[in-house]
Amino acid sequence: xxxxxxxxxxxxxxxxxxxxxxxxxxxxxxxxxxxxxxxxxxxxxxxxxxxxxxxxxxxxxxxxxxxxxxxxxxxxxxxxxxxxxxxxxxxxxxxxxxxxxxxxxxxxxxxxxxxxxxxxxxxxxxxxxxxxxxxxxxxxxxxxxxxxxxxxxxxxxxxxxxxxxxxxxxxxxxxxxxxxxxxxxxxxxxxxxxxxxxxxxxxxxxxxxxxxxxxxxxxxxxxxxxxxxxxxxxxxxxxxxxxxxxxxxxxxxxxxxxxxxxxx
Amino acid sequence: xxxxxxxxxxxxxxxxxxxxxxxxxxxxxxxxxxxxxxxxxxxxxxxxxxxxxxxxxxxxxxxxxxxxxxxxxxxxxxxxxxxxxxxxxxxxxxxxxxxxxxxxxxxxxxxxxxxxxxxxxxxxxxxxxxxxxxxxxxxxxxxxxxxxxxxxxxxxxxxxxxxxxxxxxxxxxxxxxxxxxxxxxxxxxxxxxxxxxxxxxxxxxxxxxxxxxxxxxxxxxxxxxxxxxxxxxxxxxxxxxxxxxxxxxxxxxxxxxxxxxxxxxxxxxxxxxxxxxxxxxxxxxxxxxxxxxxxxxxxxxxxxxxxxxxxxxxxxxxxxxxxxxxxxxxxxxxxxxx
Numbered sequence: 001x002x003x004x005x006x007x008x009x010x011x012x013x014x015x016x017x018x019x020x021x022x023x024x025x026x027x028x029x030x031x032x033x034x035x036x037x038x039x040x041x042x043x044x045x046x047x048x049x050x051x052x053x054x055x056x057x058x059x060x061x062x063x064x065x066x067x068x069x070x071x072x073x074x075x076x077x078x079x080x081x082x083x084x085x086x087x088x089x090x091x092x093x094x095x096x097x098x099x100x101x102x103x104x105x106x107x108x109x110x111x112x113x114x115x116x117x118x119x120x121x122x123x124x125x126x127x128x129x130x131x132x133x134x135x136x137x138x139x140x141x142x143x144x145x146x147x148x149x150x151x152x153x154x155x156x157x158x159x160x161x162x163x164x165x166x167x168x169x170x171x172x173x174x175x176x177x178x179x180x181x182x183x184x185x186x187x188x189x190x191x192x193x194x195x196x197x198x199x200x201x202x203x204x205x206x207x208x209x210x211x212x213x214x215x216x217x218x219x220x221x222x223x224x225x226x227x228x229x230x231x232x233x234x235x236x237x238x239x240x241x242x243x244x245x246x247x248x249x250x251x252x253x254x255x256x257x258x259x260x261x262x263x264x
Numbered sequence: 265x266x267x268x269x270x271x272x273x274x275x276x277x278x279x280x281x282x283x284x285x286x287x288x289x290x291x292x293x294x295x296x297x298x299x300x301x302x303x304x305x306x307x308x309x310x311x312x313x314x315x316x317x318x319x320x321x322x323x324x325x326x327x328x329x330x331x332x333x334x335x336x337x338x339x340x341x342x343x344x345x346x347x348x349x350x351x352x353x354x355x356x357x358x359x360x361x362x363x364x365x366x367x368x369x370x371x372x373x374x375x376x377x378x379x380x381x382x383x384x385x386x387x388x389x390x391x392x393x394x395x396x397x398x399x400x401x402x403x404x405x406x407x408x409x410x411x412x413x414x415x416x417x418x419x420x421x422x423x424x425x426x427x428x429x430x431x432x433x434x435x436x437x438x439x440x441x442x443x444x445x446x447x448x449x450x451x452x453x454x455x456x457x458x459x460x461x462x463x464x465x466x467x468x469x470x471x472x473x474x475x476x477x478x479x480x481x482x483x484x485x486x487x488x489x490x491x492x493x494x495x496x497x498x499x500x501x502x503x504x505x506x507x508x509x510x511x512x513x514x515x516x517x518x519x520x521x522x523x524x525x526x527x528x529x530x531x532x533x534x535x536x537x538x539x540x541x542x543x544x545x546x547x548x549x550x551x552x553x554x555x556x557x558x559x560x561x562x563x564x565x566x567x568x569x570x571x572x573x574x575x576x577x578x579x580x581x582x583x584x585x586x587x588x589x590x591x592x593x594x595x596x597x598x599x600x601x602x
Contacts, residue, residue: 004382006337006519007345045340046517048507050535070535202538229534231505231521235378238502238524239531241554243475244561249378263475264532264540264550 005234008043008086014061016080019147022068023112024077025055028085030062035094036119037225037253040064041233043086047075051230053252054090055115055148056122065115065147091233092252095120097130099223100195104133104188106217108179108208110200114138114147116225116252117199122151125158134159135186139179139204141166146174179204183211191216198256199225209256222256265439266452269429273445274313280441281356282311285392288329289358290322291315316358318424321402323577325498326359330370330387333495334506334522337383341516348518350386358394358422361456362405362571365412366498367393372563373501383521392435397423397455404572406462406585412569414456421454462572464588467595470557471602479594480545486580487544491525493551493574493584499567502526526551552587 015027034057042064043049050072056063068077076085097120105124109117124134136155140146142165155161162182164175175182179200188194196217198208205224212222228247231237240247242262245254254262269277281287289310296304305317306324336348359367374384395418398407407413420438423430432452433442443449494500502524509517524531527547532540541547559567574584 004338004347005379006382007347010343043507045345045519046507046509046514048519049505067536069537073535227534228540229532231503231524234381236374236381236501237504237521238526239504241558243553244558246377261472264546 006088006232008041008049008088010084011087012084013080019065019149020145022077023065023145023147024068025063025065025148026076026080026085027056027061027063028087029060030087031060032090034062034090035096036123037094037116038090038092039116039230039233039252040087040089041091041230042066042072042076043088044072044075044079045086047072049231051091051233051248053116054094055118057119063118065112065118067112089233091230091248093250095197095223095225095253097123100124100197101127101130103131103221104190104194105131106135106137106186106188106194106196106212108137108183108196108198108200108212110139110179110204110208111141111145112147113200113204113225117197118148118151120197121155121159125155128158133189135162136160137162137164137179137182139164139166139200143168143171143174178207180207180211183208183215186215188216192218194221196222197224198222209260219257219260220255224254224256224259225252226254226259226262227252265442266430266432266450267442267446268448268450268452269431269442269445270447271313271427271429273447274429277441277445278311278313285354285356287311287356287358288326289316290320292317313429316424318396321360321405321571321573321576323573324496325366325571325573326357326363327366327370327498327501329355329357329391330367330374330384331501331503331523334520335383337519337521339516339518348383351390354390354392356392356394358396360396360398360571361415361454362407362410362412362569363498364393364395364415364417365410365569366571368417369499369559369563369567369569370501377562392419394418395421395454397421397430398457399423399425399455401457401460401462402572404462404575404583404585405457405460406464406570406572408458408460408570409464409466410566410568410570413458415454418454421452423452423455460570462575462585464570464585465592466556466566466588467592469599470553470591470595471598473598473602474591474595475549475553477594477598479591480549481543482545483548483582484543484545486582487527487548488580489527489529489544489547490579491528492577492579493582494525494527495523496573496577498569498571498573499555500525502531526554548582548587552584552591555584556588 012029017025039053055065228240235249503521504524555568
C-alpha cells in the first residue's frame, strides 16, 4: 500500500524562540525539500491539526512560527516542553525566489504574514547581488506584537526596512502608521519592472495591493499569499477552495493577476 | 452478457453474491422519514432482492459508502499511530446513472486532484457498481440536461419490469452462475430516461460581476444554512478533521474525518476568529458555482449530476434547478451590461 498521506510523522522540537507572549517560533527537526511560503499540518493528537507556514529553513530543521489563537495552538503552547509535534507536509507551492530576483523588490508584510516571507527576505538580504534594491515594509499592531526582532536588526543592515506599528508613541526605531501609508513615497528606480510580495490579513492585502498599483506597479509583478482553513492540505477537504482554486494546491502564493479575481 | 431472471432465480443469485459481497442498495426505513408516518429511502445493506427499492429515489446518495459521515483515519496512543483497518469484503452497490456519474466526480477529487486519498482509494477498490435502470424521471431530476442520464461504466446493470429482472453483466466471473439461472439470454440495454419534467439551462459563461451580484441576496433570508443540500448531494465531498479521545483513558483516541458543509456556520472559520462568507446568499453562490462552474474549470465537466436531491430535501423549498435557470438569465444580462 502507498504511504498514507494523512499519517503524520513525529518531529522533535529543537528550540523555542518566544517573540511575544502568544507567538513563538518552534525549530523542528526536518530533513527534506521545502520552500518558504509552504506549510505543514501540525498536530497534537487529541486536539487536532492546524496549517502552519514555514518561517525558516535550515540544515536539518524548519522553523514554524505559531500564534496561540486556537484549540491546537493553545495546546502546543501548554505542552511543548522537551517534546515533539506531529507534522505532515510540506504542502502548497511556496515562493519561488527566481520570480523576483534581478529586480527591485518590495515586500509588504503584516503581523504573522512576515513568517511565510521570512525565508525570502533572509535569502535576498544575504544575496544583494540577486536584486537591484530591496525594501521591506513590515507592520504590526503594536510594539508588543513585533516578531523576529533579531532578524529585523540584521535586515536593517541589509536592506531598506520600514518597520511600523498601527498604534504607538513615536520612536526612532520604527514608524507609526499602516503599511499602506508608506507605499506612495517608495523611491523606485524602475517601477515598471519592480516586483512586490504582499502577505498579511485580507484587508491589509487588499489595500496594500491597491496602493502598489496606484504607485505604478504592474499587476503581473505582484504576488500575494492567502491563509485559509485547511483540514487536509491535499485538495480534498474543500475548506480552502476559492472559486476554482485550492489554496493548499494552487497556492498559498498566487500571482496578483489570479488572486484579484478570487472571491470568497 | 444480457439475461432475464424470475424472482426465484434472482434470489438464488443473491445468496451466491452475498458470499462474496456486502450488498448496498436503496432500502426503505419504515417510519424514519422527515415527517410523521413517512418512510425514508436511503442506502443500507440488504439481504434480499425484495428489500431493494426500485420505484423511489434514495433521499441520500451512495457516496455514503465511499465517504462515510464519520470515518476513523487512525488511532493514537501516547507515541504510536495505528491506521484504521481496511474493509476485507468487496461491496456491490446498486445505483442510478446520475449517481454513477457522481462517482467519477468523487474520483476526480479524491484520486486525481493532488495526492491520492488512501482511505477513499482502499474503499473504491472494493466497490463494484450495479446500474439501476430508470424507466421514468422523478419530478426534480434533470439528468438529461447534465448529460448523466446514461452510463456505460457499470459492472452490472439491473432493471425491474413486470416482475422480471433484466441484467447486463460485464463481470466474466458471474457468467456461469447467471447463464444457469437465466430464464432467457438476450441483449439487455439498461433503461435510461430521455425526458425529464424539470429542465435547466447552464450558463455558458459566468461573468466576474456575478460573483458579487445582488442576485444572491435573495438567499440571505430564505436559506437557513442547515446544510442538508450538501449532505444529500452525491458529489459534495468536503470534510473536517476531528480528534477525539476516550474519556476513560485520556492518552488514547482517534483522528476522524467527518462530513463538512459549505452552507453551515464554521466551514470557513480561520484561527483567531476570522471567517469568510457570513451571509447565506454568499454560501449559496459558493456552492452553486462550484457545482456548475468552478469544478468544470478544473476537470472539463460540471460537478452537478442533476439528481435533484437538494431540491427534494430543502426545508425552505429552495430549488437548485430554479436557481440555475435564473442565474443563466442573470448572466446573460450581466454580459450585455459588461
